Amino acid sequence: MARFLFTTWEGGGHVQPLLLVAADMIARGHEVLAISDPANAADAQALGVPFRAWTSAPFQTGKTRDDDRLRDFEADNPMAVIERLLDRVMTGPSAAYAHDVLGALDDFPADVIVTQELLLGVMVAAQARGTRLALLSANIWSLPNLAGAPPFGAGMAPAADDQERSMHAMVAQMARGLFQSGLPALNAARAEHGLAPLDDLFAQFDAADAILLATSAAFDFAPDPLPAPFAHVGPYLADPAWARPAPLPDGDAPxxxxxxxxxxxxxxxxxxxxxxxxxxxxxxxxxxxxxxxxxxxxxxxxxxxxxxxxxxxxxxxxxxxxxxxxxxxxxxxxxxxxxxxxxxxxxxxxxxxxxxxxxxxxxxxxxxxxxxxxxxxxxxxxxxxxxxxxxxxxxxxxxxxxxxxxxxxxxxxxxx
Missing domain, CATH: 3.40.50.2000 (Glycogen Phosphorylase B;)
Structure with a gap:
């Protein structure tokens, strides 16, 4: 038996897959604790996953439009979306996420931390404590640090020739640059916990022992084989706890x-x-x-x-x-x-x-x-x-x- 600490945030479809993996670990005889927003407590309870809410880190208590803290629907360009993501999830609250995780580790000394891939503060905590770290992406990989995959966001097909491959590489490099505005907040969180500053935000991902893509390799456009430490582990999908039965319209039309x-x-x-x-x-x-x-x-x-x-x-x-x-x-x-x-x-x-x-x-x-x-x-x-x-x-x-x-x-x- 081992102990696994799972962490995520209320961002929609990635919550339940992570909890499904946590439930699998419990079924295999391991001890598990999940940390997320209070809005996800019912989802964890429905799967029998022990739950703890964020306290210092930002959190949502509900799932309505008024509860949404990212509010990316208000952004009118890709840079504005990235800025919101950095300020409100990835790096702005990274010190707070690290604080909550280190407090949880005092009570629940985990062998492995498993986190949704955008919570860089959780990665800082794992690195500071020397705990093994896995990132679980319930999706195709969404960040510009996976060579060989089409750039994320624009809906690009796989490159058909060298010219398209060069264009994909250029777009990915530009995207990497856009994320670097979050580096000061990330380095502040690292300094708070005795870690050296980074020159590249994506160097923080080097702390991960495994990056697990919970999607189908048959669906993805990612390179085959994936470069270590990336690995496809298959999709984790089920109806959410809040779904209720509804009658279908009468008739036999399609x-x-x-x-x-x-x-x-x-x-x-x-x-x-x-x-x-x-x-x-x-x-x-x-x-x-x-x-x-x-x-x-x-x-x-x-x-x-x-x-x-x-x-x-x-x-x-x-x-x-x-x-x-x-x-x-x-x-x-x-x-x-x-x-x-x-x-x-x-x-x-x-x-x-x-x-x-x-x-x-x-x-x-x-x-x-x-x-x-x-x-x-x-x-x-x-x-x-x-x-x-x-x-x-x-x-x-x-x-x-x-x-x-x-x-x-x-x-x-x-x-x-």
Whole structure:
């Protein structure tokens, strides 16, 4: 038996996968403690994972749009998004995150710390205490320090020639430079704990003994094999604790399921355009708004049901198409059920997930401000052209094999 300390923050879809790995470790006989925002306490309880809340570090008590501390939907350019990420998660509060982790280690002397990849303060604490460290990314890798992968954020396909490879390398180098504005705050946290200053923010990642990508290698565009210490460990996906059953619309018309982010991304107008598109089509539709939006805000005809949540695991087997913002879980789970996607990515990792599905012929991608007419036309293509469904089943079967063989627990045990 070993002790594993898991840490994350309320950032949406990465919380549950980390908790699922923590639950796996408990099932294998290990001691586990998870630290996150109070908003995630119920998620941990549902999986039987002992939980402790951040105290010095910033935290959210709820999951509504007003609780969101990142508020990246207010940023109007990529640099502004990076600045918010640095100031509010990665480096601005790094000393506070380190303080909380070191306090937890006094009470729970862990053999391994497992953290979401953006919490650099947790990495500082692990390095200061000499505790083994694993980063767990419940996604494709989102930072510009993985050579050979397309640059993150813009939804780029794999490089086809030397010119495109050079362009990808140049974009990644520019992105690395943008993150360096967080270096003073990171070095201040390091100095507080007796660690030497760094010249490059990404040198902090050298403290990690393992970087585990909880996604499917079959889905990813990352190099094969991955350079050490990166490793694919398969996707960890399940319905969230807050999802409640919802009745499907009556009839036998094709079922379309609609799901956007569980976080707020100012997605109201996109959802209204999707509902308007569905209103004139011979389909049934189930639209889930998630915890940040009230279903009462949206008008819909009888064949389009708008609800706060529904367990996707129970409805995807009946779906003919899935309309999504293309978050990681909202992309992989429909594919694993063989359901083609209409993606309207709104930022974060979504452009990159959408291109990975579309590149394999399993999705169509539109702008999030696409008109109802464009959405209806694209959905008609998905429903009428069987090649999209076949591509979704082919890719989904490969992703499902990676999910069945998921290996984060074994990789963490190897660190002890």
């Amino acid at each position: 079922l379309v399921v609609v799901s956007f982010s569980s976080l707020y991304q100012a997605q109201e107008q996109t959802l209204r355009n999707v509902i308007a598109a569905l209103s004139g089509l011979p389909v049934r539709a189930l639209v889930t708004t998630g915890p940040t939006l009230d279903p009462a805000e949206f008008e819909a005809p009888p064949h389009v049901k708008v609800v706060r949540s529904a367990p996707h695991g129970a409805v995807l087997g009946q779906a003919a198409a899935f309309i999504t913002h293309a978050g990681h879980g909202s992309t992989l789970r429909p594919l694993m059920a063989g359901v083609p996607l209409l993606c309207l990515p709104m930022g974060r990792d979504q452009n990159d997930n959408a291109i990975r599905a579309a590149h394999r012929g399993a999705a169509i991608t539109l702008s999030p401000d696409a008109s109802p007419e464009k959405i209806a036309h694209a959905l008609g293509q998905l429903l009428d052209d069987p090649s999209y469904g076949q591509a979704a089943r082919t890719l989904g079967a490969r992703i499902a094999r990676d999910a069945e063989g998921r290996s984060a627990a074994r990789a963490l045990e190897a660190l002890v």
